[in-house]
Amino acid sequence: EAQVTQNPRYLITVTGKKLTVTCSQNMNHEYMSWYRQDPGLGLRQIYYSMNVEVTDKGDVPEGYKVSRKEKRNFPLILESPSPNQTSLYFCASSLYPTSGDAGEQFFGPGTRLTVL
């Protein structure tokens, strides 16, 4: 089954404790992205990746890191989480051929993160 998976789905942690949220897709998509969703603010892009070893900042990258060592995986790293990073996080992926147009983004199930 074609899908985007995220783990964990729920996480409660404390300020300053490093954490990683994993994201994996099995559709051979070039483009992967992380979003955070907060009430009244919609979805805001944190980082995106056009392909392996190619990543770039979205609108709200502060406090986050990403890596793209393999095409299927795009982990989100919070080196020192703070309470203002409490949010619902979505990973997404899409086809994006080098000389083509963006394709439909498929979203993962979401990770609800609480930082105390």
Place this chain on the structure above:
Amino acid sequence: GENVEQHPSTLSVQEGDSAVIKCTYSDSASNYFPWYKQELGKRPQLIIDIRSNVGEKKDQRIAVTLNKTAKHFSLHITETQPEDSAVYFCAAHGEGTYKYIFGTGTRLKVLA
């Protein structure tokens, strides 16, 4: 920076009526405009999209229109049904930047 404004933030319609949600984008380089539906507790899912070389696209009860000159695009849902109740997000994607900018969402309630 680039932004997308979405209106209204909430919309209530009677079952069978039409619903229209409007978005305005700032980046003239935007060339792809998807619309997502998010049901309560679920992930966003694409319902329709339009590219900058097209003015209108329709899929059954859903249509999207794009006015590049005015930098407006709109979602039209006809013959609304209770299962259309959800939050709808518009987005703009820029050629060259590869970023997605989302609107803040519209909560649509279809009253039976």
